Amino acid sequence: MPALARRIAVMLALPVALIATWWFASTDSQNFYFPPLRTIVETFSKLWFSPQATQNVVPSLVRFSVGYIAAALLGIAIGIPVGASRNLRNVLEPVLEFLRAVPPPVLVPVLILFTGLGNEMKALVIVFGCVWPVLLNTVAGVRALDEVLAEVVRSYRIGPFARFWHFILPGASPQIFTGLRQSLSIGLILMVVSEMYAAKDGIGFALVQYQRSFAIPEMWSGIIVLGIIGIVLSLIFRAFEAWILGWYHGLRQSQRAS
Amino acid sequence: MSAPTTDVQARTSARTIVWLQGLAGLAGFAALLEIVPRSGLVSPLYLPPFSTIVVAVYKEMMSAEFWTALSDTLEAWAIGLAISVIAGVVIGIAIGSSHLLRTLTHSTIEFLRPIPSVALIPLAVLLFGSQIQSTLILVVYASFWQVLIQVLYGVQDVDPVARETARSYGLGTWAQIRYVIWPTTLPYLMTGVRLAAAVALILAITSEVAIDTQGLGKEIADTEAGGAVAAMYAYVIVAGIIGVVVNLGARALERHVLAWHPSMRLDGAGARA
Numbered sequence: 078m079p080a081l082a083r084r085i086a087v088m089l090a091l092p093v094a095l096i097a098t099w100w101f102a103s104t105d106s107q108n109f110y111f112p113p114l115r116t117i118v119e120t121f122s123k124l125w126f127s128p129q130a131t132q133n134v135v136p137s138l139v140r141f142s143v144g145y146i147a148a149a150l151l152g153i154a155i156g157i158p159v160g161a162s163r164n165l166r167n168v169l170e171p172v173l174e175f176l177r178a179v180p181p182p183v184l185v186p187v188l189i190l191f192t193g194l195g196n197e198m199k200a201l202v203i204v205f206g207c208v209w210p211v212l213l214n215t216v217a218g219v220r221a222l223d224e225v226l227a228e229v230v231r232s233y234r235i236g237p238f239a240r241f242w243h244f245i246l247p248g249a250s251p252q253i254f255t256g257l258r259q260s261l262s263i264g265l266i267l268m269v270v271s272e273m274y275a276a277k278d279g280i281g282f283a284l285v286q287y288q289r290s291f292a293i294p295e296m297w298s299g300i301i302v303l304g305i306i307g308i309v310l311s312l313i314f315r316a317f318e319a320w321i322l323g324w325y326h327g328l329r330q331s332q333r334a335s
Numbered sequence: 336m337s338a339p340t341t342d343v344q345a346r347t348s349a350r351t352i353v354w355l356q357g358l359a360g361l362a363g364f365a366a367l368l369e370i371v372p373r374s375g376l377v378s379p380l381y382l383p384p385f386s387t388i389v390v391a392v393y394k395e396m397m398s399a400e401f402w403t404a405l406s407d408t409l410e411a412w413a414i415g416l417a418i419s420v421i422a423g424v425v426i427g428i429a430i431g432s433s434h435l436l437r438t439l440t441h442s443t444i445e446f447l448r449p450i451p452s453v454a455l456i457p458l459a460v461l462l463f464g465s466q467i468q469s470t471l472i473l474v475v476y477a478s479f480w481q482v483l484i485q486v487l488y489g490v491q492d493v494d495p496v497a498r499e500t501a502r503s504y505g506l507g508t509w510a511q512i513r514y515v516i517w518p519t520t521l522p523y524l525m526t527g528v529r530l531a532a533a534v535a536l537i538l539a540i541t542s543e544v545a546i547d548t549q550g551l552g553k554e555i556a557d558t559e560a561g562g563a564v565a566a567m568y569a570y571v572i573v574a575g576i577i578g579v580v581v582n583l584g585a586r587a588l589e590r591h592v593l594a595w596h597p598s599m600r601l602d603g604a605g606a607r608a
Contacts, residue, residue, distance in 0.1 A: 178578025288457035
């Protein structure tokens with residue numbers, strides 16, 4: 078138990094020290110842009126624990142989840158056949174490299190043309206931005222599948238479904254997760270940017286409103302909300318990864334130990 | 336003696352085929368972008384035919400505005416990336432070399448890293464308006480973590496025996512960093528630089544789209560608002576080309592800097608990567 082207590086103490090020491098520094102350094106702050114942390118915290122609890130807050134947070138999270146999950150499924154679905162066929166890969170690789178290299182925020186104005194300012198635009202922007210890392214990593218993962226295993230699968234005439242479910246998908250999953258992780262932060266960026274650019278609700282929209290009306294403590298509290306969302310999403314992602322890839326990390330560890 | 340030459344020939348012709356296939360893919364993509372609007376599947380008002388976009392690219396390239404926007408974007412990207420790399424290396428080596436600092440800062444780094452840098456947009460706007468500093472805040476916040484994390488991994492990967500040896504031979508702090516930590520960290524650092532270069536470009540353009548700092552992203556937003564759709568796509572394509580150049584450049588730099596490293600040498604000799 079003391080070991081655990083010490084670990085927790087070590088983990089919390091610096092964050093607590095930093096927050097305390099912020100708190101005490103800002104108590105008498107007269108600077109308009111950097112209000113006392115106490116004011117921010119008070120605004121935070123007033124602002125983001127109200128029904129009004131749900132009106133901004135929920136649409137953002139729905140857009141993000143829809144776009145991100147669609148991008149993940151699409152990326153894996155396209156990535157597996159492309160990774161499995163050398164010719165397909167050779168033909169498509171330059172196009173995919175180009176599409177991936179287009180910085181995704183430029184799609185916000187482009188997709189506004191097609192779908193107007195609605196939710197479809199925001200979800201589509203997220204899909205377009207998030208799909209490439211997943212797709213290209215799936216391609217790389219399928220490509221690097223163990224050749225001996227592939228031949229075993231072939232010589233045992235394992236059916237296409239079992240081959241996909243028990244060989245290709247698990248074999249490529251560590252790489253797929255690398256792509257999913259990269260997409261996570263891109264998706265968040267796009268969620269915020271699309272809402273800042275044009276929206277009627279959402280966290281990005283609220284942030285810009287606060288900034289334009291010089292509601293500084295409200296703006297700071299919005300920044301903190303976004304930060305919390307980022308941290309929570311990455312924790313959820315890590316738990317999901319640990320669950321799905323538990324076998325892989327275990328294998329790596331035992332290989333390293335031997 | 337004939338075996339190696341045929342081998343080389345076979346390899347070159349295989350490479351030519353891969354090239355041709357890739358070109359065919361690009362040509363097919365261009366054709367698709369030409370046919371879809373012409374056939375009316377998508378209104379040409381939203382997506383002009385590819386040939387129209389190419390003409391627009393040419394027209395834009397003739398204007399001074401285009402080159403100013405391009406150099407503004409690249410300037411913000413380069414300065415932001417340089418700051419992140421230098422800060423990431425210095426702080427990464429400082430933290431990574433000390434076990435105490437590493438354990439103390441671990442939770443803080445893991446907390447700060449996932450905060451989306453776009454959250455800082457309102458603050459940047461209030462402090463700097465649409466000046467380059469706003470872009471730099473976003474670019475540095477996003478790409479700094481990429482470098483820092485990789486440097487931390489790298490420093491941790493230093494062979495303890497090598498470190499002990501260096502210490503027993505009386506190497507000073509600088510010599511230890513230069514001859515023990517740096518060579519081990521470099522491959523990790525290059526991975527970090529490659530990731531950071533791509534992220535920095537995304538954030539530079541984001542800032543131009545969202546807060547109107549000068550650059551390609553602002554041109555895209557402006558042309559869209561002004562209804563110059565072909566010009567907008569021209570800028571999108573240019574942004575994509577810049578992205579490709581940045582990715583290829585980062586990979587080439589990685590290969591160049593790590594030419595001595597076993598992983599690259601095996602690769603070059605034709606062995607499996």
